[in-house]
Amino acid sequence: MFADNAKIFIKSGKGGDGHVSFRKELFVPAGGPDGGDGGKGGDIIFEVDPGLNTLTDFRHVRKYVARDGEQGGKKRCHGANAENLVIKVPEGTVIKDFETGKVIADMSGENKRETILRGGKGGLGNMNFATPTMQAPKYAQPGQQGHELWVQLELKVIADVGLVGFPNVGKSTLLSRVSNAKPKIANYHFTTLNPHLGVVDLDGGAGFVMADIPGLIEGASQGIGLGHDFLRHIERCRVLVHVVDAAGTEGRDPIADIRAINAELEAYNPELLKRPMVIAANKIDAVYSEDEDPVEILKQEFEPEGIKVFPISAVSGKGVKELLYAVYELLKTVNLDPVIFEKEFEIEYAGDRNLPYTVEQNEDGEFVVEGPRIEKMLGYTNLESEKGFQFFQKFLKESGILDELEAAGIQEGDTVRMYGLAFDYYK
DSSP states (O other): OOEEEEEEEEEEEOOOOOOOOOOOTTTTOOOBBBBOOOOOHHHHEEEETTTTTOOOOTOOOOEOOOOOOOOSTTTTTOOOOOOOOOEETTTTTTEEEETTTTTTEEEEETTEEEEEOOOOOOOOGGGGGOOOSSSOOOOOOOOOOOOOEEEEEEOOOSSEEEEESTTTSSHHHHHHHSSSOOOOOSSSTTTTOOOEEEEEOOOOGEEEEEEEEOOOOOOOGTTTTTTTHHGGGGGOSEEEEEETTTTTTTSSOOOHHHHHHHHHHHHHGGGGSSSSSSEEEEOOOOOOEEEEHHEEEEEEEEHHHHHHHHETTTTTTHHHHHHHHHHHHTTTTSSOOOOOOOOOOOOOOOOHHTOEEEEEEOOTEEEEEEEEHHHHHHHHTTHHHHHHHHHHHHHHEEEEEEHHHHHOOOOOOOOEEEETEEEEEOO
């Protein structure tokens, strides 16, 4: 059974408690405190495993808890740090906070390994609390608690081109003809229940990755049928190929099918309709009508909208080469970077909230905001994306930085600087 989503519980380890003890040696009176520090709790780390292509394992194991750090010991002995718990996932897995649905991390592209939950820090032993006035402290610091979270894992396939269409229109046959993929092919509805990837090799070393996406039915954007299981895999594809049965061998209307699929794409994510599209009018070897040419009808309907139509036969291979090279040329016109989902959710630790920052006005009248907390936030936020900038604005508001800027007298149009970045302030 293919699995492309799972809900799991993750918890990082608690830090070990600091130890309370006093040095006791012969001829050493009042030896003083010697309680050691506790060890750090284990982190929860997600790592891409190239050998995995489903989330099936998470259907059987739903709880992942890292070990706690060891307590400190006598004679200034430091408790052992706990081992980190590494969770292996296939490339393309998006980790979301289950409650809000916001993205914590996208395990794609260069992001092969990421710490999702940090383990608690170990507590300080009583040797750290000795002062001239308190030479025998009888207390130590407890270790910080671990953090826990329910997360949703979603596998979104990584492909340049996605084949979309209703069941049984020939997507699997087309993929098997043009690539090294070997999907099961049969004359049944919903034959393809999981995405298949294939590498399409063209002359001159050119090529691209193509995905056969599970067949769609109307109502998918509301989760009917394969629903979101179908639609989530399209989100990474940069070019979409509508595969339709031009011959209408099952009595389907190819124009109505394309309109229905586009309606589902728009209902799920309107951005998907902005992707370049072409139409593969399949099964032309089964067209017997002498009165009208179904391919010409498709061209009259969609080519005025900028969507080219290519007559093909996935079985015989007729017209397939022309389709592939047209798709390759279309890929050259779009952003070559893989579609990566921006971070929307940051796990906040007690220590992070206490990181300092300063808000000052320099000689040029600009407002300068600096400090470890700002530097940390800028390190994981992509300000060039719309979602990333919204995340940045939310951080400024919720952390109180905007309030401090206003208290410092900032006015609309004033410049705010943060580590080399400059922004104009507007309410």
